[in-house]
Amino acid sequence: MSAPPATSAPPGDERTPVVSARREPRGPRGLRRAGRALVGATSAVSAGLAVHTCANALLLRRPVADPPPVRERTSVLLPVRDEAHQVAACLVAVLAQRGVEDLEVLVLDDASRDGTAAVARGAAAGDPRVRVLPGRPAPPGWLGKPWACTQLAEAADGDVLVFVDADVRLAPAAVAASAHLLRTSGLDLVSPYPRQLARTPGERLVQPLLQWSWLATLPLRLAERSPRPSLSAANGQLLVVDAARYRAAGGHAAVRGEVLDDVALVRAVKAAGGRGGVADGTALATCRMYDGWPAVRDGYAKSLWSAGGSPGRSLALAAALTALGLAPLAGALAGSRTGALGLAAGVASRVVAARRTGGRAWPDALAHPASLVVLAGLVVRSVRGHRRGDLQWKDRLLPTS
Secondary structure (H helix, E strand, O other), rough: OOOOOOOOOOOOOOOHHHHHHHHHOOHHHHHHHHHHHHHHHHHHHHHHHHHHHHHHHHHHOOOOOOOEEEEEEEEEEEOOOOOOOOHHHHHHHHHHOOEEEEEEEEEEEEEOOOHHHHHHHHHHHOOEEEEEEEEOOOOOOOOOOHHHHHHHHHHOOEEEEEOOOOOOOOOOHHHHHHHHHHHHHOOOOEEEEEEEOOOHHHHHHHHHHHHHHHHHHHOHHHHOOOOOOOOOOOOOOEEEEEEHHHOOOOOHHHHHHOOOHHHHHHHHHHHHHHHHHHEEEEEEEOOOOOOOOHHHHHHHHOOOHHOOOHHHHHHHOOOOOOOOHHHHHHHHHHHHHHHHHHHHHHHHHHHHHHHHHHHOOHHHHHHHHHHHHHHHHHHHHHHHHHOOOOEEEEOEEEOOO
């Protein structure tokens, strides 16, 4: 007599083979259920972000096209380091501003090694409104840009302070329109977000997420008055602040060690009882923040480790971005209507953000899933560099705490 098969039940327990057979597919079915749940959750989030983007596109403050003259003393402040290739064009645009009756322009040369100060003086061409100042060595605990901005603010005597980066090109009415918005909006700080120029594939993949991130996630009007740190956004490329409120909040001394000093400054102003937030600067200024993929990669590496508030939360953010980018796409490819709707919502959100901020909508928005995954990778790279202590910007080591 031959031996019974290994799968046969022992005598007196004929149910055993049936139970065993039912257990075998539970693992794969459980994974499928988890996958469907993830597709559903991320698609719902994408749809919610799309709706929120549309609402913010309507609520975003827009400066007037033809502002009245500004009669207050207005100080335009340019912190520069190794910007010989940028500072002249920036300064020429600043000096061409219309409608600012009492303008001073201060340029702070932060130990440049490429002749930036000489280029700035040449571009000023003896204009009495311009002063080029030599920067002093930073005290311990200070990062370069906050220290440069502090020195500029100390030398300025305007009632309105306008901080401008060297890679920004202002439209002729930019300062007047920004100052008018500051005074008529009830805000103490306003950051008119310049139109971001992205030309190479790497730039076009990542840069549009700057505007999309706050349009999609930040309740703009609530954020202007809420003291919650998480409800803050700004762009130091163009930042306009009431001088008295700036000093009451501690100025850049209050954010001396912050890599994201612009967002930190908004938080400081709101913590001191003020109001501040972003506005539409599409018609006021343009900026090409980075030139090509290596600059994008290294530029984001210096700061993304703090995007979530801490390295740990930033890694959690990277995981969320990866899921938001891949799960609806995977679901759509597998034939899920939910995934297809989530994918479409993400693309639609990007289109709305691009249209509202002067960016390129098509075909770039179609790469939204890839953009989110690449940004997540940049967050991980930044956290790794921060933990190693080897992050640098303009040949200066960045802090590890």
